[in-house]
Amino acid sequence: MLEHGAESDICTAAMLGNFDSVQEYLEKDHHLIDARGAHxxxxxxxxxxxxxxxxxxxxxxxxxxxxxxxxGGITPLYAAVMFSQSQLAHWLLVHGADPHPRVDGKTPLTIALEKNHSQLADILRSFGGSE
Structure with missing residues (x-):
């Protein structure tokens, strides 16, 4: 769609990995750093x-x-765990992400354990994550 002229926004550009577009959006309007996508x-x-x-x-x-x-309470760390992104989960924790957000009573560690993702569980525990 985008290659056929459909308009994008900063959230779409970030999702697609289009660094140049993300950078351009922020150069034009730095308030977009707080942008929200659907929902x-x-x-x-x-x-x-x-x-x-x-x-x-x-x-x-x-x-x-x-x-x-x-x-609904989903943070970037929670999303990283839901999508099994171990490296990004670690990066987020190093950069101040709270290891304890709860969504429907579940923490990121709970999700990692449910998914049998021991590497993610170990990362979360090393930053104080709990169920």
Missing amino acids: GIPLLYFPVIHAHQHIVDFLFHQGADPNAASP
Whole structure:
């Protein structure tokens, strides 16, 4: 769709890994660092679930909050665990993500254990994560 002229937004650009577009959006309007996508999902969520580390890093250094949550409570760390993104989960924790957000009573560690993802569980525990 995009190659046929459909319009994009910063959340879509971040999801698709289009670094240049993300950078351009922020150069035009730095307030977009607090942008929300569909259902109020924070900007940082989109590159996290698609493992676009360079965009996550860029957005963080531009001021994106690693603890910004959707109305349902899903944070970028929670999303990283849901999508089995161990490297990004670790990165987020190193950069201040709270290891204890709860969504429907479940923490990221609970989700990692349910998915039998021992590496993620170990990472979360090393940062104080609990069920």
